[in-house]
Amino acid sequence: MHISNKIKQLRIENHLTQDQLAQKINVSRQSVLKWEAGTNYPNIENILALSEALNVSIDELIKTDLKLENKLIIDSKARKYHLLVMLFLVSIIIYIGYWFLAHHILMMGFLISTVFMLFIELKVFFTGKLLEIF
Structure with missing residues (x-):
């Protein structure tokens, strides 16, 4: 499962709208929309904030998405x-x-x-x- 699907699934499970999630992690609603659509990836700071806001571990968010793992390695x-x-x-x-x-x-x-x-x-x-x- 890609991180886009994972974010959307966890957001719905936590009864949050895109706007509420965006406010919780201090990003724009458009950023959350792009993450869920798979057109953009969150950076490491946003992944940390997402894991706290959605009550999951970072591993649970990124381990299933190899593209994101590679992007984080390249960024570092x-x-x-x-x-x-x-x-x-x-x-x-x-x-x-x-x-x-x-x-x-x-x-x-x-x-x-x-x-x-x-x-x-x-x-x-x-x-x-x-x-x-x-």
Whole structure:
């Protein structure tokens, strides 16, 4: 059984409407609608909230849906990648600071572009969304 069917079944068993479930887990009704229709998957934070709201374990929600399990694994790997990129960018900023303090050479263009990329990586890391940056 896919997670879409599981969410719908558990929501009905708990006598909740889509709107009530959405309010319980602080998402929009459209998100719940998309999850139940199978057009979108909940992220890990929403899966945790769903398991609490529907009184089931996380395993019971996701173990039957291999696509969702794979998506969660890929998302966790992507977060690790973004964390490594952020650490690399911070090390570049430290390197630029060293050159400024030791040799009085300020690489302003390099510093600005590195800080800009760091902010983009922070946004992606904490929100998981790349397209809504600007």
